[in-house]
Amino acid sequence: MSKNENDDAKTVAITIHAPDRETLRELVRTHSFDFGCRPKAIEVDGGYSTPALVSRRQLAELGKERFDFEVVFDAISDDRTGEATIGRGDRFDGGRTPPQGLGSRPRGGSGDLGPIMNVGEIGSAMDALANEYGISTFGLPNATAEGKVSQGGSIGGIDVGLYHLYLTAGVHARERGGPDSLIYFISDLLHARKHSTGLVYGAKSYTHADVIRALNTGIVFFPLVNPDGVRWDQQTDSLWRKNRNPASATPGVEPTVGVDINRNYDFLWDYRLHFDPAVAAATSLASDNPVDETFHGQGPFSEAETRNVAWVFDQFPRVRWYMDIHSAAGEILYNWGDDNNQVSDPGRTFRNPAWDGKRGAAGADAYQEWIEEQDYGRVRGVAGRVAGAMHTVGGRQYKGLQAFGLYATAGASDDYAYSRFSANPGTNKAYGFTMEFGYPTNFYPTLTEFHQNVQDIGAGLMEFCLSADDAGLA
Ligand SMILES: [Zn+2]
DSSP states (O other): HHHHHHHHSSOOEEEEEEESSSHHHHHHHOOOOSSSSSOEEETTEEEEEEEEEOOOHHHHHHHTTEEEEEEEEEEEGGSHHHHHHBBSTTGGGGGGGGOOOOOTOTTTOOOOSSOOOOOOHHHHHHHHHHHHHEEEEOOSSOOOOTTOOOEEEEOOOSSSGGGOOOEEEOOTTTTTTTTHHOOOOOOOOOOHHHOOOOOTTTEEOOOOOHHHHHTTOOEESSSSSSSHHHHHHHHHHOOSSSOOOTOOOOTTTGGGOOOOOGGGSSSSHHHHHOOOOOHSSEEETTTTTSSOOOOOOSSTSSSHHHHHHHHHHHHSTOOOOOEEEESSSSEEHHHHHHSSSSSSOOTOOOOOOOGTTTTTTTTTTTOEOOOOOOHHHHHHHHHHHHHHHHHHHOOOOOOOTTTTSSOOOOOHHHHHHHHHHSSSSSSOOEEEEEEEETTTEEEEEEEEEHHHHHHHHHHHHHHHHHHHHHOOOO
8 A cells, every 4th residue: 555545544533523513514514524324413511523534634634623623543453453353264164053142142151252254154154044043045136246146034934924124234344243243143033042041132131032022023134235345345454335336436446436335225315406405515415426435326226235125125025124234333323314303294205306405404494304203203212222222231322313313314224214115105114223333433343342242232133123013013
């Protein structure tokens, strides 16, 4: 790597302080920093802060501005690199040795999962779950740009109408440990069912009856949505976010490769049409420039990865609850992500072209997204319970929040899930959530942090199953 490239790499995790949310929104609007999956505002004493990843050059520039900031850590230090944290070989022995999560191991027993799984191991782990527990696995229909056929799994019998929960992970390549955590959670459920036990995640425990209730929701899962991106990220430690589709890339310019899968869904995808032009100026919303981290592709569902996620919704038409696992923020996000929610005017909706050009401006009266009051209560309640369970595990901070948060997003999975039933009459209503595990900007956890993440997520997903069941699956 040349010195210039090193200067441009966004590796310094910082926290930027501001007196109010409006100032932070202005920062997001006017700076193309890397704010993670979506920008967030954290309430702190006497104001707000937002985490970001910046290059050394950007850090120097920021020093000349009015913002107050502090450096938190280097996102690629020695104990966070692939060398230190990504597994080699295949610990699941081509599907002959099943994975086992931390929740189903005896308390005080061996809590060592080893390193984060490489892409091959994720496939082996899926095969092993099928071999050991007899669950069904399926190949996703759209091969990725590099020709990879992804795998999903389902637990709940052959009647597709009995599946009500859908879990995905491994969308943003750099968010290490998401696919592992989903696979380990499923492994825990299956192990506990087979051996008639409950589950323990740190200070949070669940009974065997809880395990059976969770499994009876009917779970379909897709643990590695973006295999090309993850493989690349694990090889390069480049904090890679997008997939590896070269269709819009400039030859020889590495950052122009790939599409942000979580801006490519068919939900207000054409952001320049649907959003307030001032809001659309920020790359956090989405971008039509391939060099950006949030490049949204050549059209809605232009990517194999998003089409695969949608295909599962079509195959399992009674899915009611959807969770997309991301990091790193410490939040459970619920609908909507394009603007603040409102419950009074059903005419102000993403489907109504009269509001094009007005969406996404927080605080303004111009637009807010309609959500049915009962749905609003449901998604808020479930997100709160999931966040509470994750906090209980090891004391980390987790919050349930509306996805809009500090800034709008276009084309994200959670909003696509919840928009389906009104955009396509005849499809089931599916509540959409995004889990942001870990703590801000910690995309590359150390092995100790990875183990904590796996536990947090185990309890979070368990609570998601139970709270969804309480709120209603039908
Ligand atoms: Zn993400």
